[in-house]
Amino acid sequence: MSIKPLFALALALSALASVPAMAQTVKTDLYTVTDGYKVDPETLKGFRTWRQAACDRCHGANQEGMVGPSLVASLKVLTKDEFVKTVRDGRLEKGMQSFGTSKTVMDNIDYLYAYLKGRSDGAITRAKVEEFKPQ
Numbered sequence: 001m002s003i004k005p006l007f008a009l010a011l012a013l014s015a016l017a018s019v020p021a022m023a024q025t026v027k028t029d030l031y032t033v034t035d036g037y038k039v040d041p042e043t044l045k046g047f048r049t050w051r052q053a054a055c056d057r058c059h060g061a062n063q064e065g066m067v068g069p070s071l072v073a074s075l076k077v078l079t080k081d082e083f084v085k086t087v088r089d090g091r092l093e094k095g096m097q098s099f100g101t102s103k104t105v106m107d108n109i110d111y112l113y114a115y116l117k118g119r120s121d122g123a124i125t126r127a128k129v130e131e132f133k134p135q
């Protein structure tokens with residue numbers, strides 16, 4: 001086979017790959033994510049809160065766990081109420097600090113939960129997300 005038809009096929013495939021209709025979207029009550037990292041504005045706020053509060057210092061840049069446990073694993077088990085209580089009150093004797101006085105964290109706790117739940121579910125496939133911009 002000559003190289004030309006192959007090249008044409010590759011071109012056709014790459015054109016297909018860039019068609020927005022091919023995008024993979026996961027939508028739940030908590031978050032909407034396309035292609036694993038393009039999220040709705042509220043889930044993006046959750047990610048920004050994660051960054052601002054520097055949860056990654058203890059839970060790892062990819063929520064995989066360091067000093068603190070993996071939140072990818074934890075959020076498969078914890079209820080939302082348990083999550084909120086833990087973040088608000090901390091577990092001071094065990095090294096988890098309290099964020100109850102952090103306005104950033106408490107104002108955005110639902111979004112922070114949504115973002116982390118998306119990571120835990122595997123729907124958000126990388127820690128750094130971006131805002132979804134419809135084409």
Ligand code: HEC
Nearest residue numbers: 053054055058067068069074083086087091094095096097
């Ligand atoms: C100073 C280090 C530190 C920081 C900063 C920190 N954590 Fe933690 N976190 C921990 C440790 C240690 C634990 C485990 C406590 C225990 O053994 O019960 C924990 C536990 C948790 C748990 C409960 C996990 C489970 O399975 O029970 C959640 C949820 C959590 N952290 C979320 C957060 C979030 C969200 C932030 C940022 C707003 C944050 N943490 C910031 C150290 C930290």
